[in-house]
Amino acid sequence: MPDSMSAWQLVASGDATLFAIVRLSLAVSLSAVAIAGVIGLPLGAILALTRFPGRTALVVVLNGFMGLPPVVVGLTVYLLLSRSGPLGELGLLFTPTAMIIAQSLLVLPIVAALTRQTIEDLWSEYGDELTAMGVGPSGRVATLLWDGRFSLITAMLAGFGRAAAEVGTVMIVGGNIEGFTRTMTTAIALETSKGNLPLAMGLGLILISLILVINAAAWGVRAWSEQRAG
Amino acid sequence: MRASLSDLPLVFDRVSQRAGATAILDRISLAIGPGAPTLVVGPNGSGKTTFLRISMGLTKPSEGMVSWGGRTETRPMRRAFLFQEPVMLRRSAAANIAYGLAQAGYPRKGRAARVEELLDRVGLLELAGRPARRLSGGEQQRLALARALARDPEVLLLDEPTASLDPAATRYVEEIVLMAARSGTKIVMASHDLGQVRRLAGDVLFMVRGRLIEQASADDFFEHPTTPEAAAFIRGDLVL
Numbered sequence: 001m002p003d004s005m006s007a008w009q010l011v012a013s014g015d016a017t018l019f020a021i022v023r024l025s026l027a028v029s030l031s032a033v034a035i036a037g038v039i040g041l042p043l044g045a046i047l048a049l050t051r052f053p054g055r056t057a058l059v060v061v062l063n064g065f066m067g068l069p070p071v072v073v074g075l076t077v078y079l080l081l082s083r084s085g086p087l088g089e090l091g092l093l094f095t096p097t098a099m100i101i102a103q104s105l106l107v108l109p110i111v112a113a114l115t116r117q118t119i120e121d122l123w124s125e126y127g128d129e130l131t132a133m134g135v136g137p138s139g140r141v142a143t144l145l146w147d148g149r150f151s152l153i154t155a156m157l158a159g160f161g162r163a164a165a166e167v168g169t170v171m172i173v174g175g176n177i178e179g180f181t182r183t184m185t186t187a188i189a190l191e192t193s194k195g196n197l198p199l200a201m202g203l204g205l206i207l208i209s210l211i212l213v214i215n216a217a218a219w220g221v222r223a224w225s226e227q228r229a230g
Numbered sequence: 231m232r233a234s235l236s237d238l239p240l241v242f243d244r245v246s247q248r249a250g251a252t253a254i255l256d257r258i259s260l261a262i263g264p265g266a267p268t269l270v271v272g273p274n275g276s277g278k279t280t281f282l283r284i285s286m287g288l289t290k291p292s293e294g295m296v297s298w299g300g301r302t303e304t305r306p307m308r309r310a311f312l313f314q315e316p317v318m319l320r321r322s323a324a325a326n327i328a329y330g331l332a333q334a335g336y337p338r339k340g341r342a343a344r345v346e347e348l349l350d351r352v353g354l355l356e357l358a359g360r361p362a363r364r365l366s367g368g369e370q371q372r373l374a375l376a377r378a379l380a381r382d383p384e385v386l387l388l389d390e391p392t393a394s395l396d397p398a399a400t401r402y403v404e405e406i407v408l409m410a411a412r413s414g415t416k417i418v419m420a421s422h423d424l425g426q427v428r429r430l431a432g433d434v435l436f437m438v439r440g441r442l443i444e445q446a447s448a449d450d451f452f453e454h455p456t457t458p459e460a461a462a463f464i465r466g467d468l469v470l
């Protein structure tokens with residue numbers, strides 16, 4: 001695809017603007033996945049291990065939220081952070097922090113819902129054994145998260161894929177400001193609308209390559225640790 | 231700490247377990263105190279697993295009362311359970327035992343040494359670092375036994391632990407069980423293998439269709455069975 005040469009030439013020449021865009025994209029999406037993991041892993045596990053009225057409804061809603069439209073999440077965070085919004089005083093709108101918040105909200109249901117499913121399946125296998133060993137509630141959460149780690153890596157990857165590929169939230173709450181909040185996906189959208197298709201296509205290929213590399217690395221880690229831990 | 235609490239005697243007071251109209255366990259009353267191994271004997275489906283699960287506190291009976299050392303709180307204090315198909319945690323053999331020790335409140339300081347002792351006791355010292363799920367069936371059963379013994383149980387309940395093992399692996403498990411019994415652990419073990427019952431039992435609980443129909447010392451059970459069902463079972467006839 002010779003048309004995409006221009007983007008690869010930017011890569012080859014070590015273009016500083018391009019690298020800033022790539023770096024920001026990775027920083028935002030990885031931070032969002034980390035935050036979603038810190039909240040979503042224990043949340044999913046607790047949801048898997050507890051029974052309370054309304055739980056089923058919560059699980060259904062959570063599963064549904066896996067497919068939240070990014071523009072709607074973006075709009076919601078926009079309203080919260082805008083000057084007149086409840087969190088407007090923080091002055092976060094059109095900053096990378098706002099983008100991280102929005103993507104965290106997008107990824108959280110994915111991580112929590114997949115964790116809930118994984119931990120619930122694992123509990124049906126482990127339940128009797130852990131009860132017989134006298135393992136209490138917090139010990140159960142910790143044990144099942146650790147023993148489900150291989151499947152949970154996949155859940156995190158699904159969340160990362162979603163964050164890295166979406167354009168709706170980062171466009172709305174980030175504003176696509178050059179050198180500050182421009183990510184790969186917003187840059188692609190912009191270049192496409194400007195008619196600079198080779199550059200847009202090249203950026204798209206770089207984005208896909210990065211996602212593949214991160215997935216491959218995670219699979220490598222998973223295979224290696226599975227080899228060691230069974 | 232835990233040592234002052236005892237889980238014995240294990241007392242069943244008219245305990246029944248029902249699934250719809252059928253009684254899986256039918257009004258069982260008994261008391262199990264310290265002493266030689268008690269073997270729970272009976273054909274498949276007679277209720278042995280259900281009896282052991284209720285004895286462990288894993289299943290709540292639909293009727294009657296169970297108590298451990300006079301207490302009815304089900305959380306296992308000084309009892310341990312060996313399942314017919316134990317769950318190996320996705321960690322090394324040694325880590326599985328360390329986990330059992332941690333859950334039993336064993337001090338962190340001496341844990342590594344205790345793990346080695348227990349691995350050695352079940353003949354798995356060489357396989358300490360092997361992922362537990364890659365062990366053979368017999369090795370997994372021995373590891374689960376070591377993990378149960380890590381709780382330093384006063385009562386060890388075992389559900390046909392050798393049902394899917396070959397004779398050599400079976401003997402190995404039986405030796406470990408006997409060693410635990412000699413060091414003062416009360417063994418309550420389900421089996422439908424009469425040879426095994428003869429080798430291990432101090433006394434026998436004989437169950438048929440959810441009813442406890444004979445409770446005797448092993449000698450009496452084999453020499454003078456008092457019910458036609460027990461006599462038939464000992465002869466090797468089908469008991470339904």
Ligand SMILES: Nc1ncnc2c1ncn2[C@@H]1O[C@H](COP(=O)(O)OP(=O)(O)O)[C@@H](O)[C@H]1O
Pocket residue numbers: 249254272273274275276277278279280281
């Ligand atoms: N949860 C349950 N619901 C209905 N029937 C059950 C349940 N658990 C066990 N049973 C039945 O109770 C009987 C006794 O089961 P079990 O205690 O496993 O016997 P054993 O261990 O002696 O083979 C069997 O017929 C079994 O199918």
Ligand SMILES: [Mg+2]
Pocket residue numbers: 278279280389390
């Ligand atoms: Mg059984």
